[in-house]
Amino acid sequence: MQKQIIQRNERVEEVFHLFIKHIQNFLKEAKLNHEEYTNFVNWADRLGKKGELPLYADVFLETHVLRAMYTDKPGTQPSLLGPYFIEGSPLVESRPGEPLVLTQRPDEAGEVLYFKGSVSNTDGMPLGNIRVEMWQNDNTGKYSAFDSDAPRYNLRGHFDTDENGNFEVKTIVPLPYSIPTDGPTGEFLEYMDQHPMRPAHLHLMFEAEGHETLITQVFFEGDEWLETDVADGVRTELLTTLEDKDDHKEASLNFFMRPK
Ligand code: MBD
Ligand code: FE
Numbered sequence: 001m002q003k004q005i006i007q008r009n010e011r012v013e014e015v016f017h018l019f020i021k022h023i024q025n026f027l028k029e030a031k032l033n034h035e036e037y038t039n040f041v042n043w044a045d046r047l048g049k050k051g052e053l054p055l056y057a058d059v060f061l062e063t064h065v066l067r068a069m070y071t072d073k074p075g076t077q078p079s080l081l082g083p084y085f086i087e088g089s090p091l092v093e094s095r096p097g098e099p100l101v102l103t104q105r106p107d108e109a110g111e112v113l114y115f116k117g118s119v120s121n122t123d124g125m126p127l128g129n130i131r132v133e134m135w136q137n138d139n140t141g142k143y144s145a146f147d148s149d150a151p152r153y154n155l156r157g158h159f160d161t162d163e164n165g166n167f168e169v170k171t172i173v174p175l176p177y178s179i180p181t182d183g184p185t186g187e188f189l190e191y192m193d194q195h196p197m198r199p200a201h202l203h204l205m206f207e208a209e210g211h212e213t214l215i216t217q218v219f220f221e222g223d224e225w226l227e228t229d230v231a232d233g234v235r236t237e238l239l240t241t242l243e244d245k246d247d248h249k250e251a252s253l254n255f256f257m258r259p260k
Contacts, residue, residue: 047184054083056185063232074122075258077235079217082203084143085135092157092169102134102171104154110139110172112248115218119165119206119255126165127257130208133158136174136201147180173242173249174200176225189230199225199234204255211257218253 032040047053062080070078092100099114119127135143135156142148144155161167177198180186189196199219206214219226219234220242226234243250 043184043187050183052180052183052185055179056188058083059179059185059231073258075212075256076214076216077237078215079201079235079238080231080233081205081215082231082233084146085203085205086145086152086156088153089133089135089156089158090153092159094159099168099170100157100159102136102155102157102169104151108138108154108172110175113171113173113242114168114248114250115171115202116168116250116252117161117166117204117255118252119161119167119208119257121208121211121257121259123259127161127206127208127211128163128165129160130165130206131158131160132167133205133207134169134171135203136171137177139172139175141175141177171202173220174202176200176223179230194230195225195228196230197225198229198231199223201233206255206257208257211259214255214257216255218251220251 027037030036047056058080062082066078066080090104092102094100117132119130119132121127137143138148138150138155140148142150144150145152148154155171159167159169177200179189179196179198181189181196186196200223201217201219203217204214205216217233217238219239221239222242226239238253240251240253
């Protein structure tokens with residue numbers, strides 16, 4: 001028990017030492033004058049006070065953590081958790097012969113999407129009855145509990161795969177997402193000459209005993225922001241096709257989890 005605590009502290013020490021070393025090297029290389037330094041500190045202060053630090057970090061840093069951890073590993077590539085996951089989503093009830101329904105508003109605007117998935121491990125063994133968590137934005141491009149006035153858990157839910165590792169969810173087609181541009185993150189983007197858009201995406205998280213939790217996203221072929229996603233979250237294995245079925249769309253993807 002105690003050993004674990006000591007190891008954790010050593011790791012934090014190591015990370016903090018590296019962090020300050022690289023910040024100090026950054027200041028040396030950038031040759032900031034005192035006024036620029038003050039402006040930089042004030043910008044970082046605004047970022048924190050506006051509550052945009054998690055947003056900034058998930059947009060500009062998280063992808064580098066994932067690339068360092070997972071590139072060239074077998075299994076479905078993870079993508080960003082992002083700043084809009086919240087705990088406590090409702091269990092989506094399954095009714096025999098019917099898809100699970102992710103929306104809480106009966107008249108949810110948007111194109112109906114039936115999304116099908118199958119989950120197996122990297123040896124091809126189906127993972128039945130495992131927990132799937134899903135969240136996404138709505139037809140105004142907003143996430144419930146953050147920038148929309150929809151019910152807190154709208155377009156959020158969890159459910160289990162069936163005994164064969166499959167699931168089908170009825171939801172709406174997500175929209176491309178503009179990260180907020182009216183705060184310090186927007187200021188940063190403007191100076192970087194970078195647009196604020198993310199391609200439309202579904203967020204998914206899979207939890208199965210004996211396997212690494214898979215946090216990922218699904219993207220759609222043809223989306224105009226795929227190549228220039230501001231958060232660099234797109235991975236080719238996470239692309240699927242939106243199939244046109246007259247009054248709704250269909251899409252599917254197979255997911256592969258890594259045994260621990
Ligand atoms: C998002 O919707 C998102 O998924 C990420 C990673 C960053 C900002 C907004
Ligand atoms: Fe998102």
